[in-house]
Amino acid sequence: MAPRNTAEADLTGLRGDLAGDALAPADAGYDEARKVFNGMIDRHPAVIAQCESSTDVAHAVRFARAHNLEIAVRGGGHSVAGTSLSEGGLVVDLRRMNTVTVDPASRAARVGGGATMSDLDRATQPFALATTGGRVSTTGVGGFTLGGGSGWLERKFGLACDNLLGAELVTADGETVRASVDENPELFWALHGGGGNFGVATSLTLELHELPAMSVVLLLHPLEDGRRVVETFRDVMDSAPDETGGGCLYLTAPPEDFVPEHLVGSLVCATLITFAGPEDRARAMAAPLLALRHEAEVIAELPYADLQCMLDDPPGMRNYWSAEYLDSFPDEAVDAFCARASDIPMPSATQHVLFPMGGAVARDTNGYPLPWRSAPWAVHPFGVWESPSDDARATQWVRDVRADMRPWSGGTVYLNFIGNEGSDRVVEGVGAENYARLAAVKTQYDPANVFHLNHNIQPAAQV
Numbered sequence: 482m483a484p485r486n487t488a489e490a491d492l493t494g495l496r497g498d499l500a501g502d503a504l505a506p507a508d509a510g511y512d513e514a515r516k517v518f519n520g521m522i523d524r525h526p527a528v529i530a531q532c533e534s535s536t537d538v539a540h541a542v543r544f545a546r547a548h549n550l551e552i553a554v555r556g557g558g559h560s561v562a563g564t565s566l567s568e569g570g571l572v573v574d575l576r577r578m579n580t581v582t583v584d585p586a587s588r589a590a591r592v593g594g595g596a597t598m599s600d601l602d603r604a605t606q607p608f609a610l611a612t613t614g615g616r617v618s619t620t621g622v623g624g625f626t627l628g629g630g631s632g633w634l635e636r637k638f639g640l641a642c643d644n645l646l647g648a649e650l651v652t653a654d655g656e657t658v659r660a661s662v663d664e665n666p667e668l669f670w671a672l673h674g675g676g677g678n679f680g681v682a683t684s685l686t687l688e689l690h691e692l693p694a695m696s697v698v699l700l701l702h703p704l705e706d707g708r709r710v711v712e713t714f715r716d717v718m719d720s721a722p723d724e725t726g727g728g729c730l731y732l733t734a735p736p737e738d739f740v741p742e743h744l745v746g747s748l749v750c751a752t753l754i755t756f757a758g759p760e761d762r763a764r765a766m767a768a769p770l771l772a773l774r775h776e777a778e779v780i781a782e783l784p785y786a787d788l789q790c791m792l793d794d795p796p797g798m799r800n801y802w803s804a805e806y807l808d809s810f811p812d813e814a815v816d817a818f819c820a821r822a823s824d825i826p827m828p829s830a831t832q833h834v835l836f837p838m839g840g841a842v843a844r845d846t847n848g849y850p851l852p853w854r855s856a857p858w859a860v861h862p863f864g865v866w867e868s869p870s871d872d873a874r875a876t877q878w879v880r881d882v883r884a885d886m887r888p889w890s891g892g893t894v895y896l897n898f899i900g901n902e903g904s905d906r907v908v909e910g911v912g913a914e915n916y917a918r919l920a921a922v923k924t925q926y927d928p929a930n931v932f933h934l935n936h937n938i939q940p941a942a943q944v
C-alpha cells in the first residue's frame with residue numbers, strides 16, 4: 482500500500498467527522514503527537530487521527546482505506562519497533578480513549594483502548610482490586626494485553642490476556658464487533674496473543690482480583706557477587722509460591738535516595754522480589770537474598786499502583802530489545818547470563834534481566850496462542866542508551882545475549898518483548914499450529930491485511 486502525503490488526502494471531511502482531531506504535519510502539536518517511547522523511531526505520518534470514540538476510529542479507518550494510507554494503531558506507544566507510527570500513513574491514535582470504569586461488584590474493569598497501565602491501576606487501587614499489568618505505568622493496556630501481558634502478578638493471576646473477559650473492536654471495514662467466550666469465540670481466542678492483527682480494540686474488559694497488600698524487596702548487590710546472586714535468586718524462585726514475582730537483573734545504579742552515592746552510575750546486580758501479600762511474608766521469601774552482601778535495599782508494603790511506576794523511565798532514549806524463553810536455567814546458563822553482563826555497553830540504561838515464569842502463567846487450559854508460557858525462565862536483554870553513536874554496539878550486545886542463551890531456549894518467544902525480528906520469529910511467538918488458526922481468523926476479519934504494522938499474522942490466502 483503506497484503511502485500518500487497530506488496534500489493528497491482531503492482532511493477537511495475527516496475533521497468534520499471526528500469528535501477528536503486530525504493532525505497533519507503543519508499543525509501545532511503534530512511533532513509532539515508523533516513521538517513514541519523509543520527515541521530511535523522518527524516517522525512522519527500524513528495524518529494523526531486523535532480519536533475520542535469507536536465512531537471516530539471507524540471514520541479514521543475508512544478514511545485511511547479510501548485514501549490508500551497505511552494504518553498504524555497507537556495505544557501507549559511502547560512498541561520497541563515503533564509499529565504505532567507509519568511513515569506517510571495514518572495513525573489511529575487512541576490516547577484520548579483512556580477511560581477506565583471499575584465495577585467492584587462483578588470485579589471487572591472496562592478499559593478504553595488507549596488507556597495506560599497507570600490509568601488502569603489508579604482506577605482499581607481504591608477498591609483494593611488489581612489485575613496483571615506491565616512493569617511500568619506508561620505502557621498501553623491495549624498492546625500489552627492483546628500480545629499476552631506479563632507482569633509482577635502473573636504467577637498468581639495469570640497473564641493479562643488470561644484476565645480478558647471481552648473486547649470491542651473496530652474491524653478493517655470500519656464495523657464494530659464484540660468478542661468474548663460467547664460472542665465470536667474464535668476471534669476472542671485470537672486476541673490472546675495475536676496482538677492488533679484483527680482490528681482496533683476500542684475497549685477491553687478485564688477481570689480484577691482482590692489485592693489487599695503488595696510488598697517488595699529490592700536489593701542492589703556488588704557486581705562481583707553476580708554469579709552467586711543469580712544462582713540464589715534462581716533457587717528462591719524455584720520453590721516460591723505463586724504470590725511471588727520479581728526479577729534478577731544487571732543495571733546501572735540510578736540516582737535514587739536509597740542508592741549510596743558511590744554506587745550511582747555503576748553496574749550492579751539487583752534482585753527484586755514482589756509479593757502479593759504482607760511485608761513479613763515478602764521478607765521471609767527473600768531471606769536467602771537478604772543474607773547476601775548488598776549495598777542498597779528497599780523493603781516496603783506499598784499500593785500496587787505505586788509499585789507499578791517504581792521502574793518508570795522517561796521516553797526518548799534509544800531502545801533495542803530481544804528475549805529468549807528457556808526450558809531450563811542450569812549452572813552453565815547462569816554462567817552465560819552473568820558473563821555477558823560484563824560487556825553491557827556503558828554508559829547506558831540497559832538492563833540484562835532474568836524473569837521467573839511458572840505459577841499461573843504455565844497453567845493455561847484454553848490453548849491460547851502463547852507457546853512460550855510454559856517456559857520456566859525468560860532472559861530479556863533490554864538495551865537502552867542515549868547516543869546514536871552507540872547504536873551498533875548496543876544492538877550487537879542484545880544479539881550476543883540471545884546467542885549465548887540459545888542452548889537453553891525452547892525456541893518460543895513472547896512477541897511483546899521483541900522488535901521486528903522477521904516472520905519466522907512471529908511463528909515462534911504464537912506456535913506453528915496456532916499460526917494457521919490465527920491466519921484463518923485474520924482472513925475472516927482483515928483479509929486485505931490492513932492492520933499489518935504489528936507482529937503480522939498474514940491472511941491465509943497470503944501465507
Ligand code: FAD
Binds near residue numbers: 556622935
Ligand atoms: P503501541 O506502540 O501503542 O502499540 C503497539 C502495537 O499494539 C500496535 O502496533 C498495535 O498493533 C497494537 N495495539 C496497541 N493498542 C491497540 C488497541 N487498542 N487495539 C488494537 N491494537 C493495539 N510488556 C510486558 O508484557 N510486560 C512488561 O512488563 C513490559 N514492560 C515494558 C516496559 C517498557 C519501558 C516498554 C517500552 C515496553 C514494555 N512492554 C512490556 C512491552 C509492551 O507490552 C509492548 O510494547 C506493547 O505492544 C505496548 O503496547 P502499547 O499500546 O504501549 O504500544
